[in-house]
Amino acid sequence: MAISSLMKSPVLGCLCIWLAAIGVSAAAFQPNYDEAKVPEYRLPDPLVLPNGKTIEDAKTWERKGRPAILKLFTEHVYGRAPGRPSGMKFHTWSYDRSALDGKATRKEIIIYLTGKTNGPSIELLMYVPNQARKPVPVFLGLNYYGNQSIHPDPAIKITERWMRQGKDDIVVNNRATEKSRGYQASRWAIEQALERGFAVATFYYGDIEPDHEEGWKTGVRAALSKRGAQTVFGPSDWGALAAWAWGLSRAMDYIEKDRDLDAQRVVVFGHSRHGKAALWAGAVDQRFAIVISNDSGCGGAALSRRRFGETVERINTAFPHWFCDLFKQYNGREDDLPVDQHELIALIAPRPVYVASADKDLWADPKGEFLAAKHAEPVYRLYGLAGLGVEEMPGTNQPVGHYIGYHLRSGTHDITAYDWEQYLRFAARHFGMP
Numbered sequence: 001m002a003i004s005s006l007m008k009s010p011v012l013g014c015l016c017i018w019l020a021a022i023g024v025s026a027a028a029f030q031p032n033y034d035e036a037k038v039p040e041y042r043l044p045d046p047l048v049l050p051n052g053k054t055i056e057d058a059k060t061w062e063r064k065g066r067p068a069i070l071k072l073f074t075e076h077v078y079g080r081a082p083g084r085p086s087g088m089k090f091h092t093w094s095y096d097r098s099a100l101d102g103k104a105t106r107k108e109i110i111i112y113l114t115g116k117t118n119g120p121s122i123e124l125l126m127y128v129p130n131q132a133r134k135p136v137p138v139f140l141g142l143n144y145y146g147n148q149s150i151h152p153d154p155a156i157k158i159t160e161r162w163m164r165q166g167k168d169d170i171v172v173n174n175r176a177t178e179k180s181r182g183y184q185a186s187r188w189a190i191e192q193a194l195e196r197g198f199a200v201a202t203f204y205y206g207d208i209e210p211d212h213e214e215g216w217k218t219g220v221r222a223a224l225s226k227r228g229a230q231t232v233f234g235p236s237d238w239g240a241l242a243a244w245a246w247g248l249s250r251a252m253d254y255i256e257k258d259r260d261l262d263a264q265r266v267v268v269f270g271h272s273r274h275g276k277a278a279l280w281a282g283a284v285d286q287r288f289a290i291v292i293s294n295d296s297g298c299g300g301a302a303l304s305r306r307r308f309g310e311t312v313e314r315i316n317t318a319f320p321h322w323f324c325d326l327f328k329q330y331n332g333r334e335d336d337l338p339v340d341q342h343e344l345i346a347l348i349a350p351r352p353v354y355v356a357s358a359d360k361d362l363w364a365d366p367k368g369e370f371l372a373a374k375h376a377e378p379v380y381r382l383y384g385l386a387g388l389g390v391e392e393m394p395g396t397n398q399p400v401g402h403y404i405g406y407h408l409r410s411g412t413h414d415i416t417a418y419d420w421e422q423y424l425r426f427a428a429r430h431f432g433m434p
């Protein structure tokens with residue numbers, strides 16, 4: 001039976017929608033996991049300007065090269081986002097100096113994005129170390145299941161926003177339950193970060209846009225548009241990843257106002273789709289001092305032209321709302337992309353950037369992530385900065401790098417204590433902390 005007739009059956013149709021929602025397309029997509037079958041490809045050179053001239057110094061990169069590449073990514077990949085909305089307001093919803101046995105101050109801040117209390121908002125949770133000289137550096141990242149999922153701390157407000165159905169009664173009727181407290185705590189090394197003198201700030205990515213095809217209608221992409229849920233997006237208008245990245249910049253706007261936090265030392269980080277959003281946020285918004293991509297894969301740190309694991313066509317099919325519409329033109333046509341993902345990393349220069357992969361996470365193409373980091377080096381070199389410091393991909397659990405950090409963790413698609421250890425060390429080194 002053809003897929004199209006299968007889709008017409010109500011039961012199978014539902015199954016297909018469910019599979020698409022969790023990122024498994026019913027269409028038989030066969031990812032390539034064979035290095036020998038990676039096609040030959042030529043990467044665009046970040047140091048060659050559209051007029052064919054080669055960039056030889058950092059000044060020309062900043063004046064001409066960087067803006068040109070940023071524009072290509074904006075128009076062809078992630079889409080154009082608005083700036084900071086006027087009238088944004090911050091409200092301290094909770095403040096407790098005795099959180100986590102007195103180790104930290106817990107703050108919950110509501111960012112009213114349009115200033116209106118009934119408009120879109122971000123609920124930012126943060127832990128600030130009590131035993132530290134203020135202002136402190138910050139790790140800022142999105143979370144998947146609400147702020148209450150990052151730590152078992154019973155005082156964290158449970159998000160009331162729409163959420164994808166999950167396992168184990170974590171989510172019931174698309175709302176997070178009491179059981180979701182600490183559900184993803186293993187992905188958040190809060191205590192370790194606090195001990196090293198970092199604050200950690202996070203918000204639920206669904207505050208900005210629920211992660212499904214129609215999610216934009218109840219997210220900022222509709223709320224900030226004159227036509228609301230009737231908006232018809234142009235080919236280069238923002239997709240969900242650009243919206244999530246935009247949300248990270250709004251959290252940064254808050255950080256700039258909080259005297260306990262050092263806005264000059266903010267690390268934006270993320271795992272998987274949040275890693276893609278973190279890279280784009282760091283590329284666009286140069287206020288982020290360090291950018292960390294954990295297993296971000298296709299549309300993140302992995303080279304699209306390798307077509308290893310997830311491909312452009314596959315990601316645009318399973319997640320049609322993530323990128324701008326124009327990106328769909330490159331389905332099956334990776335070689336025609338005017339950019340590749342090494343240039344996304346290059347946009348972060350001269351700021352330190354860290355790319356991490358996991359050896360069993362072939363879907364995200366670990367080697368493609370390493371190579372993208374490698375091919376970003378020429379831009380760091382313009383600043384006289386060393387990148388990875390190695391020519392070959394290191395073995396598992398052997399972190400490398402100077403201004404471009406990289407490691408291949410043993411294990412699966414996840415963010416673990418091992419990953420955090422490397423990130424905390426990397427950030428501390430670049431911020432001159434013990």
Ligand code: GTR
Binds near residue numbers: 271272296297298310
């Ligand atoms: C997968 C998707 C990846 C990655 C991942 C995640 O289904 O294909 O690009 O983003 O989800 O975010 O966990």
